[in-house]
Amino acid sequence: MYISGGTSTITDCSISNNRADEINGGGLYFYNASNFMLGNCIIQGNQAVQGGGVYAEDGSLGNYGGCSILSNLADDAGGGICALDNSDMELEGCVVGGNTAGSGGGLFCDQNTDTDMSGCTIELNSALEGGGMYNNYYSNSILTDCQVRDNSTPGPGGAMLNIQCSSLLFSSVFCGNGTTPIEGEWTDGDGNNDFSDVCPA
Numbered sequence: 001m002y003i004s005g006g007t008s009t010i011t012d013c014s015i016s017n018n019r020a021d022e023i024n025g026g027g028l029y030f031y032n033a034s035n036f037m038l039g040n041c042i043i044q045g046n047q048a049v050q051g052g053g054v055y056a057e058d059g060s061l062g063n064y065g066g067c068s069i070l071s072n073l074a075d076d077a078g079g080g081i082c083a084l085d086n087s088d089m090e091l092e093g094c095v096v097g098g099n100t101a102g103s104g105g106g107l108f109c110d111q112n113t114d115t116d117m118s119g120c121t122i123e124l125n126s127a128l129e130g131g132g133m134y135n136n137y138y139s140n141s142i143l144t145d146c147q148v149r150d151n152s153t154p155g156p157g158g159a160m161l162n163i164q165c166s167s168l169l170f171s172s173v174f175c176g177n178g179t180t181p182i183e184g185e186w187t188d189g190d191g192n193n194d195f196s197d198v199c200p201a
Helices: none
Strands: 002-004 007-011 014-016 028-031 035-039 042-044 047-050 054-056 062-065 068-070 073-077 081-084 089-092 095-097 100-103 107-110 115-118 121-123 126-129 133-136 141-144 147-149 160-170 173-175 182-188 194-196
Touching (some): 073 107
Parallel strands (some): 002 028, 007 035, 035 062, 042 068, 054 081, 068 095, 073 100, 081 107, 089 115, 107 133, 115 141, 121 147, 141 160, 147 173, 160 182, 173 194
């Protein structure tokens, strides 16, 4: 689905098993300041060059509530979600799991794209860099009451890789994300974040 401009509300949907060969946005593509809200959607099994599940660029502001973004694949960046160029995101109560990409298995944010996540789970994503999440070039993130579990990458940043940006963390759990779960700048916002090598059974 390709949406350019305007405001969109998509609820109680399933967008699954789509493929965008040699282009971006396997499930959804938002462009040209497309402000959108996704509620209680399942975005699963989609594939693209960037943004296997969702691709947003050019100031497209996204609000995700209660969504499951699962098992999507990006050949390049953002297996679950790829957001670029001032395309800020808010995610509440979402699961981003089992996605795969070259960079940012779960999420890839670049070019002044900020992310605010609350009560979300980022788990079992994998990438060559930034297993759970890759934030680049002034794309700052805030995580509150989140679970970041069992994401993987061959190098550092199993949970999160921050390049020229930072993350602010509140009461979140990071477990099973390798020996260096976060690579790059981050701040412990409340002293209640928990880091462990292995997730509890």
